[in-house]
Each structure stands twice: as structure tokens, then as C-alpha cells.
Amino acid sequence: TREDYVRTGTYYAAVIENRADFLGRVVVDVGAGSGILSLFAAQAGAKHVYAVEASEMAEYARRLIAGNPSLGQRITVVKGKVEEVELPEKADILISEPMGTLLVNERMLESYVIARDRFLVPNGKMLPTMGRIHMAPFSDEYLFVEIANKALFWQQQNYYGVDLTPLYGSAFQGYFSQPVVDAFDPRLLVAPAIFHPIDFTSVKEEDLYEIEIPLSFIASVGSRVHGLACWFDVLFNGS
Incomplete structure (x- = not known):
């Protein structure tokens, strides 16, 4: 590819x-x-x-x-x-x-x-x-609607005689708890990104089992936040 x-x-x-x-x-x-x-x-x-x-x-x-x-x-x-x-x-x-x-x-x-x-x-x-994980909040109405629409199936009250609505809330939560793995337009970001470095030369194996990254953002524009955009890069420190 x-x-x-x-x-x-x-x-x-x-x-x-x-x-x-x-x-x-x-x-x-x-x-x-x-x-x-x-x-x-x-x-x-x-x-x-x-x-x-x-x-x-x-x-x-x-x-x-x-x-x-x-x-x-x-x-x-x-x-x-x-x-x-x-x-x-x-x-x-x-x-x-x-x-x-x-x-x-x-x-x-x-x-x-x-x-x-x-x-x-x-x-x-x-x-x-070394690797760096970058994170910033984003606003994307189209993506929000696209994922919300996946849960619409569970709003049917008469699906072959069965009311599916009791599971709508869980389905909605389920779809929104899945990460979307795709490229995104950086213009969707609504605050400067923070990054979390991982130095491969010194990090301990057990440090990788659970990674905590404190998040604090100051939005540069007033808008609805739909999620957290995350990406990474790696650095080659050769001679």
C-alpha cells in the first residue's frame, strides 16, 4: 500500500x-x-x-x-x-x-x-x-452523525414484531466507544495538541502495560468537541 x-x-x-x-x-x-x-x-x-x-x-x-x-x-x-x-x-x-x-x-x-x-x-x-503520542480535541459534525446513524437500527419498535429500543442506548454507547482508525483533516482540531514521549532507550517494559497521559487543553475556538484525535510519530536519533 x-x-x-x-x-x-x-x-x-x-x-x-x-x-x-x-x-x-x-x-x-x-x-x-x-x-x-x-x-x-x-x-x-x-x-x-x-x-x-x-x-x-x-x-x-x-x-x-x-x-x-x-x-x-x-x-x-x-x-x-x-x-x-x-x-x-x-x-x-x-x-x-x-x-x-x-x-x-x-x-x-x-x-x-x-x-x-x-x-x-x-x-x-x-x-x-523515541516515539511521541499526540492528542488534541476535535470537532467533526459529519463523523458524529455517521456514527450516530449506525445506532438507528435499534430505534425500531416493530422489527419482525420485536421492539429493539431497549438496546438503543447501549448500541449508541457501543458505537461511540469504538476508535475510528483513519486519517483526519488537521483543521478539525480545536486546541493545540499535547504529546507524551516514550524514550525507547530507557523505558521499562512494565511502564508500557498501562500508560497514563494527563490531558489539559485550551480551546482556540468556541465549538462542540466530538472526541479526541490521536496520532504518533517516531524519531530516529542517529549520528
């Missing part, structure tokens, strides 16, 4: 532009998937890359890496969980794509942090280095 293309291109730039961090270094790719980041690290001159992948994707990574032998000779695919696998040496640098929905969903960050504690040399580098 276009999103994958943009994200992979960003990773490629982050690795190649920080070539000095990879040259002659040992790299661990955490949750390597297809192995594409491992191949980028090899392109940047890594001495050796360990591509750790727990799922069946490890087999596809092996095939992709074998099909690029000039790079693949410096890459070892290790099938298993980062919590369990053993590697023959420590890593100078970790790379990963650990971001789930709103950064922390899918619990991939924990694996990245565990890999840091198990495999990274002291003061080793992590790319990405």
Missing part, C-alpha cells in the same frame, strides 16, 4: 543517512518480518545482522535474503521470540518497526524493549529511538 511505501522509504532514509552507525557494526532487527530492514542495514555496511522473527514470516525473510546473496551473506535469520532466542554476540544497534495502532497497540514495543535489555551493548543505538 501507499502507507507501506512511505514508511519503508522513511526507514531506508533513516538507515542509509546514518550509515556511520551501521558500518562494521553488529545489528539486531527485532520482529524482522520480511527482512527488508535487515537488508537495508547490510546495505549500510553492517558487519552482521541478526533478523529475529517469531512468526512464519521468518521463512519468507530467509527466501528474500537468500535472493540477495551479496547482502544476505551478512544476515542470519533467527526464528523465535526475542524473549527466548539466544544470539552469539551483542548488538551495537537495534532496528525495528515496533509501531502498532497509536504506537502502543499490538504490544510490539515490549519486544523492542526486551531485545534492548537482552542484546544491546551499553550505550548502543536504537532506531527508532
Whole structure:
């Protein structure tokens, strides 16, 4: 997809532009998937890359890496969980794509942090280095109506002889308690955003189990607030 293309291109730039961090270094790719980041690290001159992948994707990574032998000779695919696998040496640098929905969903960050504690040399580098969750209230009448309309089904008093209205309130609540995962127009925001940083180099695994973000906003315009818009970015602090 276009999103994958943009994200992979960003990773490629982050690795190649920080070539000095990879040259002659040992790299661990955490949750390597297809192995594409491992191949980028090899392109940047890594001495050796360990591509750790727990799922069946490890087999596809092996095939992709074998099909690029000039790079693949410096890459070892290790099938298993980062919590369990053993590697023959420590890593100078970790790379990963650990971001789930709103950064922390899918619990991939924990694996990245565990890999840091198990495999990274002291003061080793992590790319990405830090994530930020941004939040701001938004006003979107169209989205509100679209979601409210989903609950209209439960306003029927004679649905094949059954009155559905006793469940209308619960249905309304249910639809509005689901997050909408989509792009949005920044012009819908009604107050400056706040952000919550997560430093991957120092955060503890248990800090990720429950994240509290105190919210305080000063609206820049007078309008009805329909919800909280959330997004994230990650920073690559290389040389």
C-alpha cells in the first residue's frame, strides 16, 4: 500500500543517512518480518545482522535474503521470540518497526524493549529511538452523525414484531466507544495538541502495560468537541 511505501522509504532514509552507525557494526532487527530492514542495514555496511522473527514470516525473510546473496551473506535469520532466542554476540544497534495502532497497540514495543535489555551493548543505538503520542480535541459534525446513524437500527419498535429500543442506548454507547482508525483533516482540531514521549532507550517494559497521559487543553475556538484525535510519530536519533 501507499502507507507501506512511505514508511519503508522513511526507514531506508533513516538507515542509509546514518550509515556511520551501521558500518562494521553488529545489528539486531527485532520482529524482522520480511527482512527488508535487515537488508537495508547490510546495505549500510553492517558487519552482521541478526533478523529475529517469531512468526512464519521468518521463512519468507530467509527466501528474500537468500535472493540477495551479496547482502544476505551478512544476515542470519533467527526464528523465535526475542524473549527466548539466544544470539552469539551483542548488538551495537537495534532496528525495528515496533509501531502498532497509536504506537502502543499490538504490544510490539515490549519486544523492542526486551531485545534492548537482552542484546544491546551499553550505550548502543536504537532506531527508532523515541516515539511521541499526540492528542488534541476535535470537532467533526459529519463523523458524529455517521456514527450516530449506525445506532438507528435499534430505534425500531416493530422489527419482525420485536421492539429493539431497549438496546438503543447501549448500541449508541457501543458505537461511540469504538476508535475510528483513519486519517483526519488537521483543521478539525480545536486546541493545540499535547504529546507524551516514550524514550525507547530507557523505558521499562512494565511502564508500557498501562500508560497514563494527563490531558489539559485550551480551546482556540468556541465549538462542540466530538472526541479526541490521536496520532504518533517516531524519531530516529542517529549520528
